[in-house]
Amino acid sequence: MGIRRTFPLRDGRQAIVRDALPADAAAWIANLNAVGAEGRYVMTEVFARTREEIETQFKETDPTHQLWLVAEVDGRVIGGANASRGRHSKNAHSAELGVSVLREYRGLGIGQALMEAIIAWGRELGLAKIRLGVFATNAPAIGLYEKLGFREEGRLRKEVRIDGAYVDEVLMALWLRSV
Numbered sequence: 001m002g003i004r005r006t007f008p009l010r011d012g013r014q015a016i017v018r019d020a021l022p023a024d025a026a027a028w029i030a031n032l033n034a035v036g037a038e039g040r041y042v043m044t045e046v047f048a049r050t051r052e053e054i055e056t057q058f059k060e061t062d063p064t065h066q067l068w069l070v071a072e073v074d075g076r077v078i079g080g081a082n083a084s085r086g087r088h089s090k091n092a093h094s095a096e097l098g099v100s101v102l103r104e105y106r107g108l109g110i111g112q113a114l115m116e117a118i119i120a121w122g123r124e125l126g127l128a129k130i131r132l133g134v135f136a137t138n139a140p141a142i143g144l145y146e147k148l149g150f151r152e153e154g155r156l157r158k159e160v161r162i163d164g165a166y167v168d169e170v171l172m173a174l175w176l177r178s179v
């Protein structure tokens with residue numbers, strides 16, 4: 001399909017959202033580890049897969065099933081997102097997504113641009129819904145998802161423990177068409 005979109009950030013700089021390339025693998029892993037090290041937003045704290053595995057993943061992606069996107073500012077990959085469509089006939093109408101932006105680049109419109117690219121991909125494929133799980137304490141992410149029309153569909157109660165407190169995982173979805 002080939003996704004590449006340039007857009008202005010709130011601070012005047014330009015950003016690019018595009019398909020991830022094998023050369024982005026090291027930055028992809030470093031960025032997920034940086035967000036993981038913050039300890040409160042995503043489940044994974046240390047990314048277990050190797051650079052070679054991620055390179056292969058980016059190289060061999062089937063865009064009708066999976067999407068790997070990066071966001072770039074000043075030539076540096078500073079965020080990314082992925083979406084994965086159900087692999088079975090029972091869930092092929094639904095995709096799950098993940099998104100993250102390095103801390104110093106948040107609040108500039110990058111997360112929203114990544115999400116909008118995933119939603120456009122889902123519409124192009126004719127998917128019915130896009131879903132995700134988010135920790136109930138993650139107000140920035142919930143704000144982003146609600147702004148784009150995602151709504152809560154359920155909760156896994158006290159699914160995670162963050163800084164010693166049990167926190168619900170909120171399951172949210174955006175419906176692209178009715179079924």
Ligand SMILES: CC(C)(COP(=O)(O)OP(=O)(O)OC[C@H]1O[C@@H](n2cnc3c(N)ncnc32)[C@H](O)[C@@H]1OP(=O)(O)O)[C@@H](O)C(=O)NCCC(=O)NCCS
Nearest residue numbers: 041100101106107108109110111112134140141143144147
């Ligand atoms: C969630 C995340 C991806 C948002 O990305 P971002 O680039 O900062 O978001 P944007 O600047 O595009 O903001 C888009 C919208 O999100 C919402 N939002 C962003 N930051 C917010 C905040 N701190 N509080 C409440 N809402 C917020 C707003 O609705 C905002 O729209 P507005 O600016 O018109 O009000 C980013 O905070 C992040 O990477 N967090 C760590 C990783 C993470 O939590 N990933 C999701 C796990 S489920």
